[in-house]
Amino acid sequence: MHLILSSYESVVNGLTVDLEDWYHICGVEDYSDPLQWGSYENRIIKNTDKILDLFRSYNIKATFFVLGYIALKEPDLIKTIKDEGHEIATHGFYHRRVFEMTEREFEEDVGKSVSTISSITGSRVFGFRAPEWSIRKETPWALKILRKLGILYDSSMVPLTRMGSRDFPRYPCKFDTDYGEIWEFPLTTVRLFWERLPFTGGLPLRMFPYFYILSKIQRINWEGYPAIVYIHPWEFDMEQPHIDLPFSRKFMHYFNIKATPKKVEGLLRHLRFAPVSEVIRLHA
Structure with missing residues (x-):
C-alpha cells in the first residue's frame, strides 16, 4: 500500500538529519574504524546547533537519525534535540553499511543503538536509516530484523540501479514481515x-x-506524494578537517557544501515539513 495524498495543499514532506560527525565516512580506511574515532576533533555539537537554530527560526520539527555512537558520546545533545520537539530515530551504532554485515551483526548494531538512544530519551525508537541508504536486494532480511527490534518505519531504500534497485518503491509504502508491517520511506528521486x-x-x-530542486518537489507534491529531504551537520561546517579521499568520494563529500544552509532554508520557507513519523501519521 502506497502513501498518497488527496491534494497538493495537504502534502507534508519529511525533513531529516543524519546525525553523524565529519569523519563518519563509509568504506574509508582508518576513518571507518571506530577505534580511531576518539582521536578526531569533535565538531558535532556546534554544527548541530546551527541546524537547530535554523529549524527554530521556522518553527519546524524534523527526524534526527542518530548514530548510537554519537548518542553514547553526547547524551546531552540528544536530550536537547528531543526537548525541542524533534523525533529521535536511529542511524545504526557504528555507521556500517547493511550489506557489509551479517544478519546477526546488523541486529546487534541496530539493537545497541536503539537501546542506547532509548536509555537517554526515555522513549521508544520508531525509525531507522542505514548509512549510505545501504539496504540492497541482497539483504531482504533487513526489514524483518528492524521490525523485530520494534522499528515501525525505515528510510534506507533507493530506487536506483547501482545504489539500490529499480524494483524498490519510489514513494512511501508498507512491507509485510514476519514481525508485522513496516513502512518504507525511500529516497526521493526524479x-x-x-x-x-x-x-x-x-x-x-x-x-x-535551487529552482530545479523546489520545482521537482512541488511536482511530486502535486502528484499527491511527500518527498524526503536529508542533511548532515558537517554540511554546515565550512572549516571542517578534510580527509584524503579518492577523487570521486572527495567530490561527493565536499563539493559546494557552502550552498547547503541557504538551499535548506529556502525549502523550509517554501514547503511544508514534519518528522517522518508525523508524515506517516498524517497521511497513512
Whole structure:
C-alpha cells in the first residue's frame, strides 16, 4: 500500500538529519574504524546547533537519525534535540553499511543503538536509516530484523540501479514481515532518461540549482506524494578537517557544501515539513 495524498495543499514532506560527525565516512580506511574515532576533533555539537537554530527560526520539527555512537558520546545533545520537539530515530551504532554485515551483526548494531538512544530519551525508537541508504536486494532480511527490534518505519531504500534497485518503491509504502508491517520511506528521486536520480539531499542538493530542486518537489507534491529531504551537520561546517579521499568520494563529500544552509532554508520557507513519523501519521 502506497502513501498518497488527496491534494497538493495537504502534502507534508519529511525533513531529516543524519546525525553523524565529519569523519563518519563509509568504506574509508582508518576513518571507518571506530577505534580511531576518539582521536578526531569533535565538531558535532556546534554544527548541530546551527541546524537547530535554523529549524527554530521556522518553527519546524524534523527526524534526527542518530548514530548510537554519537548518542553514547553526547547524551546531552540528544536530550536537547528531543526537548525541542524533534523525533529521535536511529542511524545504526557504528555507521556500517547493511550489506557489509551479517544478519546477526546488523541486529546487534541496530539493537545497541536503539537501546542506547532509548536509555537517554526515555522513549521508544520508531525509525531507522542505514548509512549510505545501504539496504540492497541482497539483504531482504533487513526489514524483518528492524521490525523485530520494534522499528515501525525505515528510510534506507533507493530506487536506483547501482545504489539500490529499480524494483524498490519510489514513494512511501508498507512491507509485510514476519514481525508485522513496516513502512518504507525511500529516497526521493526524479526520472532522467532511463534512470532515476536523487536530488533532495547530500551532493545532489548541493549541485542542482535551487529552482530545479523546489520545482521537482512541488511536482511530486502535486502528484499527491511527500518527498524526503536529508542533511548532515558537517554540511554546515565550512572549516571542517578534510580527509584524503579518492577523487570521486572527495567530490561527493565536499563539493559546494557552502550552498547547503541557504538551499535548506529556502525549502523550509517554501514547503511544508514534519518528522517522518508525523508524515506517516498524517497521511497513512
